[in-house]
Amino acid sequence: MAEQKKLVEAITPMEEDFAQWYTDIVKKAELMDYSSVRGCMVIEPYGWAIWENIRNFLDARLKELGHENVSMPLFIPESLLNKEKDHVQGFAPEVAWVTMGGNEKLQERLCVRPTSETLFCEHYARVIHSWRDLPKLYNQWCSVVRWEKTTRPFLRSVEFHWQEGHTMHETAEEAKKETRRILELYAEFCENQLAMPVLRGQKTESEKFAGAEATLTIEAMMHDGKALQSGTSHYFGDGFAKAFNVTFQGRDNSICHPFQTSWGMSTRIVGGIIMTHGDDSGLVLPPAIAPVQVIIVPIAQHKAGVLEKAAELQKRLNEQFRVKTDDSDHAPGWKFSQYEMKGVPLRLEIGPKDIAKNQCVLVRRTDREKVFVPLDHLEAAIAEQLEKVRSDMYEKALKNRENKTSEAKSLAEMKEIADSKPGFIKAMWCGDPACEEKLKEVAGVSSRCIPFGHEHESGTCVCCGKPAEKLVYWGKAY
Amino acid sequence: MAEQKKLVEAITPMEEDFAQWYTDIVKKAELMDYSSVRGCMVIEPYGWAIWENIRNFLDARLKELGHENVSMPLFIPESLLNKEKDHVQGFAPEVAWVTMGGNEKLQERLCVRPTSETLFCEHYARVIHSWRDLPKLYNQWCSVVRWEKTTRPFLRSVEFHWQEGHTMHETAEEAKKETRRILELYAEFCENQLAMPVLRGQKTESEKFAGAEATLTIEAMMHDGKALQSGTSHYFGDGFAKAFNVTFQGRDNSICHPFQTSWGMSTRIVGGIIMTHGDDSGLVLPPAIAPVQVIIVPIAQHKAGVLEKAAELQKRLNEQFRVKTDDSDHAPGWKFSQYEMKGVPLRLEIGPKDIAKNQCVLVRRTDREKVFVPLDHLEAAIAEQLEKVRSDMYEKALKNRENKTSEAKSLAEMKEIADSKPGFIKAMWCGDPACEEKLKEVAGVSSRCIPFGHEHESGTCVCCGKPAEKLVYWGKAY
Numbered sequence: 033m034a035e036q037k038k039l040v041e042a043i044t045p046m047e048e049d050f051a052q053w054y055t056d057i058v059k060k061a062e063l064m065d066y067s068s069v070r071g072c073m074v075i076e077p078y079g080w081a082i083w084e085n086i087r088n089f090l091d092a093r094l095k096e097l098g099h100e101n102v103s104m105p106l107f108i109p110e111s112l113l114n115k116e117k118d119h120v121q122g123f124a125p126e127v128a129w130v131t132m133g134g135n136e137k138l139q140e141r142l143c144v145r146p147t148s149e150t151l152f153c154e155h156y157a158r159v160i161h162s163w164r165d166l167p168k169l170y171n172q173w174c175s176v177v178r179w180e181k182t183t184r185p186f187l188r189s190v191e192f193h194w195q196e197g198h199t200m201h202e203t204a205e206e207a208k209k210e211t212r213r214i215l216e217l218y219a220e221f222c223e224n225q226l227a228m229p230v231l232r233g234q235k236t237e238s239e240k241f242a243g244a245e246a247t248l249t250i251e252a253m254m255h256d257g258k259a260l261q262s263g264t265s266h267y268f269g270d271g272f273a274k275a276f277n278v279t280f281q282g283r284d285n286s287i288c289h290p291f292q293t294s295w296g297m298s299t300r301i302v303g304g305i306i307m308t309h310g311d312d313s314g315l316v317l318p319p320a321i322a323p324v325q326v327i328i329v330p331i332a333q334h335k336a337g338v339l340e341k342a343a344e345l346q347k348r349l350n351e352q353f354r355v356k357t358d359d360s361d362h363a364p365g366w367k368f369s370q371y372e373m374k375g376v377p378l379r380l381e382i383g384p385k386d387i388a389k390n391q392c393v394l395v396r397r398t399d400r401e402k403v404f405v406p407l408d409h410l411e412a413a414i415a416e417q418l419e420k421v422r423s424d425m426y427e428k429a430l431k432n433r434e435n436k437t438s439e440a441k442s443l444a445e446m447k448e449i450a451d452s453k454p455g456f457i458k459a460m461w462c463g464d465p466a467c468e469e470k471l472k473e474v475a476g477v478s479s480r481c482i483p484f485g486h487e488h489e490s491g492t493c494v495c496c497g498k499p500a501e502k503l504v505y506w507g508k509a510y
Numbered sequence: 511m512a513e514q515k516k517l518v519e520a521i522t523p524m525e526e527d528f529a530q531w532y533t534d535i536v537k538k539a540e541l542m543d544y545s546s547v548r549g550c551m552v553i554e555p556y557g558w559a560i561w562e563n564i565r566n567f568l569d570a571r572l573k574e575l576g577h578e579n580v581s582m583p584l585f586i587p588e589s590l591l592n593k594e595k596d597h598v599q600g601f602a603p604e605v606a607w608v609t610m611g612g613n614e615k616l617q618e619r620l621c622v623r624p625t626s627e628t629l630f631c632e633h634y635a636r637v638i639h640s641w642r643d644l645p646k647l648y649n650q651w652c653s654v655v656r657w658e659k660t661t662r663p664f665l666r667s668v669e670f671h672w673q674e675g676h677t678m679h680e681t682a683e684e685a686k687k688e689t690r691r692i693l694e695l696y697a698e699f700c701e702n703q704l705a706m707p708v709l710r711g712q713k714t715e716s717e718k719f720a721g722a723e724a725t726l727t728i729e730a731m732m733h734d735g736k737a738l739q740s741g742t743s744h745y746f747g748d749g750f751a752k753a754f755n756v757t758f759q760g761r762d763n764s765i766c767h768p769f770q771t772s773w774g775m776s777t778r779i780v781g782g783i784i785m786t787h788g789d790d791s792g793l794v795l796p797p798a799i800a801p802v803q804v805i806i807v808p809i810a811q812h813k814a815g816v817l818e819k820a821a822e823l824q825k826r827l828n829e830q831f832r833v834k835t836d837d838s839d840h841a842p843g844w845k846f847s848q849y850e851m852k853g854v855p856l857r858l859e860i861g862p863k864d865i866a867k868n869q870c871v872l873v874r875r876t877d878r879e880k881v882f883v884p885l886d887h888l889e890a891a892i893a894e895q896l897e898k899v900r901s902d903m904y905e906k907a908l909k910n911r912e913n914k915t916s917e918a919k920s921l922a923e924m925k926e927i928a929d930s931k932p933g934f935i936k937a938m939w940c941g942d943p944a945c946e947e948k949l950k951e952v953a954g955v956s957s958r959c960i961p962f963g964h965e966h967e968s969g970t971c972v973c974c975g976k977p978a979e980k981l982v983y984w985g986k987a988y
Contacts, residue, residue, distance in 0.1 A: 065633055068590055069620060072583035074633050077648070080579050101558050105550035106622070106653060106669050107606075112546055128585075129610035130622065133657040134603050142547060144584070144608065144622070155543055155552050170555070174653075175584060179611040191584050 043373075045312050050256045057306055058185045061315045061374050071183035071190030075299070078374065081323035083193060083299055087173060089225060089320065090195060090297065093217060099169040099197060104151040106174075107142040112150045116275040119149060122242020126179045128190075144177040149243065149268075149294055152198035153276035156290075162281045163202050166290060167210070171197040186303035187260075187510050194298035200278065200290040204269065207291035211267040214295045215248040218263035225320040226301070227425035228252050228308050229433055230262060231456075231505060233481030238465050241294075245269040251480045251505065253433040254307035257454025259480050259509040262304050265295035303510070308429050315375030316397055318425060319418040326414060327371040328357040329364055331383030341387050345380070345410070352411055353418075372397060377421045378414065398424045437505075443474060443495050446506070450475040456507045460500040462493035470495050477506040521851075523790050528734045535784055536663045539793045539852050549661035549668030553777070556852065559801035561671060561777055565651060567703060567798065568673060568775065571695060577647040577675060582629040584652075585620040590628045594753040597627060600720020604657045606668075622655040627721065627746075627772055630676035631754035634768075640759045641680050644768060645688070649675040664781035665738075665988050672776035678756065678768040682747065685769035689745040692773045693726040696741035703798040704779070705903035706730050706786050707911055708740060709934075709983060711959030716943050719772075723747040729958045729983065731911040732785035735932025737958050737987040740782050743773035781988070786907050793853030794875055796903060797896040804892060805849040806835040807842055809861030819865050823858070823888070830889055831896075850875060855899045856892065876902045915983075921952060921973050924984070928953040934985045938978040940971035948973050955984040 042060055044052040058064050063079030075083065091101070107130060114120050127143040145151065156168060175193045183189050197214065201207040215232060222228040230250040240247035244266040252262045270289035273279075282288040309316040319325050326349060330342040342357050349355045358367050364381075371379060381393040394403045394413065398421050405413040436455025440446040449457050457477060461467060471494070472478055486503035493500040520538055522530040536542050541557030553561065569579070585608060592598050605621040623629065634646060653671045661667050675692060679685040693710060700706040708728035718725035722744040730740045748767035751757075760766040787794040797803050804827060808820040820835050827833045836845050842859075849857060859871040872881045872891065876899050883891040914933025918924040927935050935955060939945060949972070950956055964981035971978040 065636060067583045067629065068587055068632060069583045069585045072585060073581075074583065074629075075581040076637075077578035077580055080581055083581075084579065100555035101562065102555055103551075103553040103558055103561075103653075103671065105545045105547045105552065106655065107547045107550060109546055125612050127612065128608045128620075130606045131609045132607035132619075134605065141610075142606075151545065151552075154546060158543060159554075175581075177584065193581065 043312060043314060046255065046310075053310075053312075054303075054307060055185070057310055057315055063302070063315075064185050069190070071180060073185055073189055073191075075193075078323060079302065082302055082305075082317070082321055085321040085323065086297075086301065087195070090217075090221060091173070093221070094171055094195075094197070097169075097213070097217070099171045099199075102170050102172055103174070104145070104148045104155070104172055106145060108145050108148075108150055110141045110143065112154060113143055115150060115153075116243050116272055119243035119272075123147065123178075128177050128179055145174075146176055146178045147294075147296075148172070148174075148176075148196055149198065149272055150276070152294075153272050153278055153292075156200055156273075157276050157278045160200060160278060160280050160290060163283050163288075165280060166200060166202045167206065168200040169197070169210075170199065171195055184303075186299055186306070188300075192299050194296045196294060196296045198292070198294045200273070200292055202280075202282070202288075202290065204291045207269075207293050208267055211246070211248055211265045211293045211295070214293070215250065215263070215265040218265070218295075218297055219250050221297075222250060222252065222262060222301075223426065225318060226305055226308075227318045227422050227429060228262070228304060229426065229430045231481055231483050233483040233505070234487075235264075235481060236461075236465075236468060236479045236504070238468055239479055241266045243268065243272065245271065249481050252304055252308060253429075253436060253456060253507075254304070254510065255310070255432060256307070257436045257508075259456065259505075259507040260300070260304045260307070261480075261509065262301055263295070263297040266293060268292040268294070307510075309425055310375070313369070314373030316425065317375035317377060319377045319422055322375065322377050323354060324356045324371075324374070324376045325354045325418060326356075326378045326380050327367075327376045328355060328380045328382065329367045329371075330357070330359055331364055331381050331386075333359060335384045337387060338382065338384060342382055345382065345392070345407075349410070349414065353414060378417055380414075396421050396424075398428075440494055443471070446471065446477070446494055447475040450477050450506075450508070454508065456480065456505045458503060458505055459494035460489065460491035461502050461504045462496055462498045462500040463502055464493070464496065467493055467495035471506060475506075477508060480505045480507050480509065521790060521792060524733065524788075531788075531790075532781075532785060533663070535788055535793055541780070541793075542663050547668070549658060551663055551667055551669075553671075556801055557780065560780055560783075560795070560799055563799040563801065564775075564779065565673070568695075568699060569651070571699070572649055572673075572675065575647075575691070575695070577649045577677075580648045580650055581652070582623070582626045582633070582650055584623060586623050586626075586628055588619045588621065590632060591621055593628060593631075594721050594750055597721035597750075601625065601656075606655050606657055623652075624654055624656045625772075625774075626650070626652075626654075626674055627676065627750055628754070630772075631750050631756055631770075634678050634751075635754050635756045638678060638756060638758050638768060641761050641766075643758060644678060644680045645684065646678040647675070647688075648677065649673055662781070664777055664784070666778075670777050672774045674772060674774045676770070676772045678751070678770055680758075680760070680766075680768065682769045685747075685771050686745055689724070689726055689743045689771045689773070692771070693728065693741070693743040696743070696773075696775055697728050699775075700728060700730065700740060700779075701904065703796060704783055704786075705796045705900050705907060706740070706782060707904065707908045709959055709961055711961040711983070712965075713742075713959060714939075714943075714946060714957045714982070716946055717957055719744045721746065721750065723749065727959050730782055730786060731907075731914060731934060731985075732782070732988065733788070733910060734785070735914045735986075737934065737983075737985040738778070738782045738785070739958075739987065740779055741773070741775040744771060746770040746772070785988075787903050788853070791847070792851030794903065795853035795855060797855045797900055800853065800855050801832060802834045802849075802852070802854045803832045803896060804834075804856045804858050805845075805854045806833060806858045806860065807845045807849075808835070808837055809842055809859050809864075811837060813862045815865060816860065816862060820860055823860065823870070823885075827888070827892065831892060856895055858892075874899050874902075876906075918972055921949070924949065924955070924972055925953040928955050928984075928986070932986065934958065934983045936981060936983055937972035938967065938969035939980050939982045940974055940976045940978040941980060942971070942974065942976075945971055945973035949984060953984075955986055958983045958985050958987065
């Protein structure tokens with residue numbers, strides 16, 4: 033019981049210090065450990081298992097849609113990075129440079145890839161010849177490095193893991209469609225699998241990806257009212273293709289440049305899951321990606337038949353769910369706290385009285401409600417309870433976002449809301465980057481996105497008062 | 511037909527130039543492409559799919575045995591690499607050094623990990639406290655970098671992919687058992703899944719891993735008689751644990767150092783598959799890891815019902831096998847060559863006559879034998895034919911190894927065999943590194959391994975003639 037108390041006391045309450053609460057959770061739930069390299073984490077088994085589940089789901093979806101996995105080199109020669117002007121300006125200040133190989137100074141510096149557009153383009157230039165070779169739908173799972181000054185576990189790290197898709201298409205229309213198709217895939221994944229409601233929209237010019245023509249984004253809201261950019265999908269036009277001399281023979285035999293997209297979702301999303309769903313007892317994991325979906329806790333396990341029954345259930349349920357049994361010597365109360373900390377969606381308690389009645393108890397992580405279930409219908413009951421956990425999580429997150437979304441009509445109102453009420457602020461914008469910059473300076477908010485369908489409304493700019501047709505969600509962001 | 515001819519002509523025959531044959535295959539079968547970074551490859555979809563199948567199989571086996579996946583940082587600070595003396599001596603000359611982050615010079619150089627013992631030890635020092643925390647059975651899938659001077663696709667590259675397992679145990683016995691258990695896992699994987707017979711044995715002192723007490727290895731023989739070290743498993747004793755101050759409280763409350771292992775299998779094995787099984791028509795892939803196990807080629811596909819039947823079979827067989835249909839406009843003959851080049855284990859031909867008889871034709875990649883199969887029993891027939899492909903591949907590889915294994919009693923005999931007959935040479939060795947060195951100089955062969963069970967034979971050293979009890983397999987190696 034001493035250990036149980038220690039565990040519970042060790043988490044800083046969210047309301048007291050949200051940042052510390054976050055740090056406590058990533059450590060206490062054993063998601064990660066710091067390393068001696070600044071900003072690079074050790075992702076521990078429990079944290080990596082979450083990422084593997086995310087990866088397996090997205091990977092299967094991408095393959096269904098026709099994408100193929102490849103592996104590009106870890107390094108980019110400086111001259112290759114320099115080929116597209118906007119891109120290099122965006123990334124050069126934040127890359128790690130390899131200058132020595134063994135004991136020799138390299139003739140040309142190599143950067144550790146911060147993203148791989150340049151490498152994909154170089155390869156595509158060699159393998160794309162005819163319109164028959166298009167589309168190319170390639171993806172890779174890897175880690176990339178960005179020399180960030182301030183880092184936080186999962187949210188912003190020097191090295192992070194992601195998938196990066198890079199596609200080439202015959203027409204601009206097809207490429208734009210791909211950009212949107214993938215954004216929708218990300219959005220549905222967040223909403224249906226991770227129980228995270230997201231805004232779908234387009235970034236403003238000043239917030240778009242270095243070298244892109246357009247950046248689409250999904251924006252989630254964290255429990256503290258800050259936004260998290262959770263996935264992006266970029267349309268490049270044929271700008272990179274021209275810079276890298278990627279060409280193909282078109283249907284009319286003319287030489288054309290293909291149209292390109294790239295898109296990624298990263299380990300950052302693990303931080304998003306924590307900050308969307310977690311509470312003062314610890315992590316709360318969406319069932320779809322929880323490494324353990326059901327934790328079996330035997331009650332009065334020294335009594336005859338209890339551990340045997342627990343083992344029998346474990347074996348039976350493992351066919352369909354990810355199940356673990358804790359038959360250690362710790363008290364049940366300690367185990368309850370432990371698996372609440374780890375965010376396991378459902379607890380299954382089984383003791384002598386339950387066995388006598390041929391039943392067990394299911395307890396949801398979300399509301400700790402107890403449900404008595406006949407063992408004969410256990411699989412169906414677990415499936416139902418896991419779905420209830422997911423939908424409750426989604427509803428709670430949606431309500432949080434609704435409660436924390438405001439509207440502003442003037443700069444003064446914007447500043448007042450930004451100072452007093454964390455969350456999204458909806459406001460019209462004329463499209464002038466100067467107004468965007470001023471909102472940042474005065475109210476401390478950045479544009480999160482122009483939600484799809486709100487590009488042509490009528491109103492006046494929240495900043496300059498001139499006519500405006502774009503609705504923008506503004507906010508503070510991670 | 512022009513394209514078909516082109517394809518077939520493009521491979522250099524093995525007997526003419528084995529190295530060129532190899533290079534032709536990796537390119538023509540679309541396994542990889544060169545990049546502008548020396549020694550770093552683009553692994554193309556077909557090559558990466560092979561690696562994914564290898565990874566999925568090994569990953570599932572390792573998880574069954576209780577191993578957990580983690581992710582360690584990409585970088586190692588120079589001071590951390592320096593902590594274990596033998597290790598740093600082995601690796602420092604061949605690492606890539608990051609010296610700049612953005613525009614700033616780093617205070618301490620970081621090397622791109624060549625292997626991760628140091629990182630695992632640093633983490634283990636923080637998370638291992640008691641004997642109850644042991645064993646720790648961690649693994650990661652990642653790429654590592656070694657600044658090799660001479661590189662070849664898959665066989666020796668500057669960046670390569672692998673899994674690296676790193677475990678910590680309470681006792682030396684347990685760690686040694688783990689080292690051996692994993693070697694056996696690798697050996698069985700090679701033999702049963704990849705149809706590659708391997709020697710299991712121990713490396714000599716001079717060939718062992720930098721910092722290890724013992725290195726176990728599996729050695730395969732390539733078609734040209736050269737050896738390929740295909741997987742290694744190292745026992746470290748408590749040397750690293752001492753250097754990194756990893757301690758735990760033992761059962762008797764004393765402070766102890768744990769005993770360590772590490773082991774890895776890499777993308778090198780893809781090169782091994784090519785050179786063990788390939789022939790002058792191209793790649794020959796073991797069914798267990800072939801991205802496409804059955805290629806359906808419709809015959810007279812313009813005739814009514816043929817493409818429909820092919821699609822029906824594709825859908826039906828996909829439940830159980832990895833199946834693809836080529837319904838492109840290319841002639842059947844072109845398709846035959848194309849999928850032979852790509853090493854697809856089985857071809858399924860279906861045409862109007864077959865449909866009339868409710869049958870199809872299966873053709874094995876290994877011997878091009880045609881088998882007529884009633885459609886009602888197709889799944890069973892395919893399973894049987896795939897198994898026959900696998901066992902034929904294994905038998906052929908084993909025979910090649912047997913034909914190319916010789917025995918030598920004297921240095922002169924050793925030299926003569928080494929010069930005239932590529933392959934393994936069995937010979938007794940006294941254990942003196944000087945003799946090993948001399949064999950390298952005079953006969954150009956290195957010790958591959960002391961096979962398990964042959965550590966205590968009686969004989970005289972092939973080099974110095976003194977009493978010797980170790981049987982060693984010698985050879986030229988990749």
